[in-house]
Structures are given as C-alpha cells and as structure tokens.
Amino acid sequence: MNRSFLTLGPSFQPLARAVVVLLAAATVGCSGSSSTTGAGNRPAAIELLNVSYDPTRELYRDINAAFAKHYEQEHGTPVTIKQSHAASGSQSRAVIDGLDADVVTLATWPDVEAVAKSGLIRPDWQNRYENGSIPYHSVVVFVVRKGNPKQIQDWADLDRDDISIITPNPKTSGNGKYSFLAAWGAALAAGGSEDDAKKFVSAIYRRTPVLDTGARAATATFSQKGIGDVHLTFEQEAHLEVDESKGGLEIIYPKRSIRVDPPVAVVDQNVDRKATRHAAEAYLGFLYSPEGRAIIAKHHLRPWGDTPPPPAAGENWPAIETYDITFVAGDWTNAMKKFFGEGGVFDAIYQPQGAK
C-alpha cells in the first residue's frame, strides 16, 4: 500500500499544522536570504501525488505518462506523478489526516467535499474546472453471464424471484452507493413513487447474497466465484471485468441509469506549501485537453464535453438515458443522510421485523 503512515486525527491537526507552518517559514526564510539568482526559478523537478480511488489505477497510469511529457515540453520542468489508490472514502480521510496529496481525484462528491470542509481545499473548488470539476462520467450498467441466460434487460428484471444480484455494500463503497442510487432512480424514472422505489430497492438487496466491502471484491465474487446472475457496476469496471473473463461475461445496458460524477480538486494548502500549484493545476487541466480526453475514453470513461472521443476507433458509446443525483435525492448531502446514514433507508432494509 502506497499510503502515508502519518495519519493523525483532527485533534492533532492544529499541532501538526503549526509544525508544518514553522518548517515552511524556516524554509522560506532560508531561501529568501540566498535568493540572489533571480526571481521565477522553479524547483528543478516536481513531484505530484494524486490520491485517487480503486478503479482509476489503469487510467492514471496512462494520463501520468502523457502529462509528464506534455508538461516538460511546455515548461521545461520534469514532473513525476505518484499515485495512491484505495477505497474512495478512506482516501479522503487519509488526505484530511495528513497524506500529502497535491490533487484528489475521488469517486463521489462527499469525499472531496469532506477534504474541503477540513480546510485543505478552498470552498469554491467546484467552480475551478469546467463541468463542476467533473472531467469524466460513467454510468452504472449490468454485467451478466455469457448469453444472458436469465434474460436480464432492464431494471424491472432485477425484481424477479429467480435473479440474484451482486453489488458491494453502499455504506462502505462508492460503487455500491451509485448502484443503490441507480436502482432508486430507475424506479422513480419509471413513474414510481418514493414508496415504490423503497420497495424495489429492498427487493434488490434481499436478493443480494453477499455484501462485499469494496468494488473489486464484488467483481471477484461475481466473476471468479460464479455467484449471482447480475453484477451492478460502473461502465469502465464492467469493461475490465468482461475483458478479464475472456468471453464468460457480457455487458447489458439498461434503458436508463445514473450518471456517475467523479470530481477532481487541487489540494490548496498542500500545493501552496510544496510550491507545486502550477503543475497540479496543469495536471487536472490536462484531463480536459484533447489528448487527456482521448486517454480517458480509451479506458471506457466518458469524457465530459461535446462529441466525446470514442473508446476505440470505429466504436461508439452505447446510448443510455441518464439521470443524476439531483433527480434521485436532490443533492449528495441529502442522499448520504437519507439513504446511507445511520438508521437510513439502507439500514431499514435489514432491520428485522419488530426491532427498533
């Protein structure tokens, strides 16, 4: 695991920050007294840390290589980018507790917002990049066994008694949260009421035999261990899973699904201290460039903007109607509280009859 071991809690942060500020002041003082070489001398080599979540490992490996080349050509400064991947929520906590991230590229809005609330990111982070700082989208799709033996075509089919469903625990996994929200939204979009949505989602989780804690574990349960008839997951994860299965699995696009919005942000306090703001901002900006968008598309994430490049030459993005978090729950704060909070809708599904 490439994670920082320095994870102090919030109560220690004032102290830690004070130490950091003192160190920074000392460094600035030293360099100030000896800066006779002239202004504008950037450090010789820059190192950035991108703290991200599990399914973007392959994407950012390619992005990093392309960006490093691009940045050195433009600005003459070599830049290396380190990556850290784990479950989105725990990555967010690691940054809050002191992991020295220059940029965060996480799965859900609450994960970035939590870092902003801690003061490390300025509150206006959503306005710094186009599309609310969301450079790419995904959708929740179905993965089924080869030949689709149970004939699963759309959300309504998940409500059949002969179907068993694999999706990770929405309380511990971003992937799981999106699947839950996708199902809820599907019931609403089909003209159902809140009660219908609750019934539909309860029916789905009653037919979910395993609640893995993370997205990749759920993938293993479905593809390696052969449990379940349908696996709900992000489009790009579905492609990885199907490629791995060598013909054993296939993707089904439901008529509608939720649009997945993974946001990105520069961690202001860290880049200002490390003097890496210029490179960090350019790095996230690169995700919106034609070159960045082509790499994103290659990894089956849908780049934001008009006429997104196709995933491969001669291939097209399958059409799918999408709804977003606003349609499902108003906003993320409300969704977290209503669905995934303690005693929320998800907890109620498992509450035994008669218990408080």
Add this chain to the structure above:
Amino acid sequence: MRSNPATHRAMRRRSVLPGFGVSAAITSLVVTSLIIIPLSVLILRAASLGPTEFLEAAWTPRARAAYAVSLGASLVAAAISSVCGLLVAWVLVRIDFPGRRLLDALVDVPLALPTAVAGLVYSTLYVEKGWLGRFLVPLGIHGAYSWLGIVLVLVFVSLPFAIRVVQPVLESLDRDSEEAARMLGASRVQTFLQVIFPAIFPAVLTGFALALARALGEYGSVVFISGNMPFKTEIAPVLIVSRLEEFAYAEATAIAVVLLAMSVSLLVIVNWLQQRVANNSQ
C-alpha cells in the same frame, strides 16, 4: 528516593543482566508510544460523545448483533484451535515421522500469509462451484458467506498460537512421571488425565486466550468470506468501517471501545482461570 550509595551498588550488583536503565527506558518508550498513547486516543475520541450518544452509537440492535457474531465465532474458533492445536503439538513433539520438520514449519504459514488472501482462497474453495463447495453445499454445508465460514478462517489465523504455546511445554514434560504413573498401575487414560493434562492445561488456556485475541481482532480474511450481511454475518469491525465512511469518527470509536472492553474482559477471565488452575495443580 533516598540515594544511599551503598544500596545503589547493592542493587546494581543484584541484577544479572547489564544495562537496566537503558532497557527500562526503551521498554517504557515502546510501551507508551505503541500501546498506551494509541489506546488513550481511542478512548478519548469515544469520550467526546455523551453517555446517551455513546449508547446510540455503540449499542444499536445491529451493533449488538455484530458483537454477538464477532464474539461467538471467535470463541468457537479459539476452542477448536485449542483442541486441534494440542493434538498437532502432541504429534510434533511425541511422534517421529518423515516430514515432521516440514509440518513443523508449515504451522507458521498462517502467520506470514496476508489474511485477506486466506479469506479469498477459503471463499473460492467453499462456494457452490468451488473445489470443496461442490461436495459440501449439496449436503447443506455452506462454508462460504456464512457463520461457519467466519469460524473456518478464524481457526486458520489463530491455530499457530494454540500450537506454539503448548509445544514447548510438552517438550519439557518429564516422562519419568508418566512412567511412574504407569508402573504404579494407572491406566493410559488416568495417566493422561491426572499426570499429563494438569501439567499442560495452563499452556492450553494461554493458547486459547491468544487464539481468542487474534480472532477477535481479525478483519482482512473475514470480510471476504462472511458475506457481511447485517444481523447475520456482519462482524463489528465492518460496522466500524461503515461508520468511518460517514466520517463519524466518534461513533466508530465508540464501537471500537465496546469491542475492546469485551476482549479485555474475556482475556482477564481466561487469565484468572489460568492462575487458578496453576495454583491448584501446585
């Protein structure tokens, strides 16, 4: 402390090992920084909640079900480990057979293997289409995504402790007393129950306590095999993780504190039992 040079010298002379001051300093540093401070932070965090908030976070029906799963499966696993551990240790110490050294080395493998790997392998074996599952599941034995699965991996991770604690005691056991018992007319069962067992029972209890402690703290392997169904196979550490996902630090630590209190009390009980047994056998 009154500093009398004479007593000082006397105290120094009494210790066989040199460097008492240095080693005491290192010991207290290690114990404080690695055990006492982290545990105090844990309790302080949980103490930031009021009593009612604490109960609301740590004593919900779901949390109680999770404690029951954690404790129940750990107790059963520790019991199985103790019995099997004694048998394995007996075989390793008393019987000479080809491959004994290899078996002896194999015993430590569960300590070195990342436990998540164990969880994944076990669940792959015991699912309906797995190598073992295809025979067991038709018989109604579900070794994956079940309570039984949790016990299986907990036995795996805790068995080495049970074996390694009993083994040296068996090795140092005086065979003369066994022979004497036999010559005085004791049957084999009597010899075992009245001569051998009292001598090794304290070690078996220690092995049980270590195995229990190990099982209670296990997370990595269990999440892969338990299925994590609330009220059925969800262990307390999974609840802690889900509270952390909501950034509810204090509530998560409250659950951790309850779990910690339960394990400490269990260990205290086992230690007390062990001392009683040790005193009785003297």
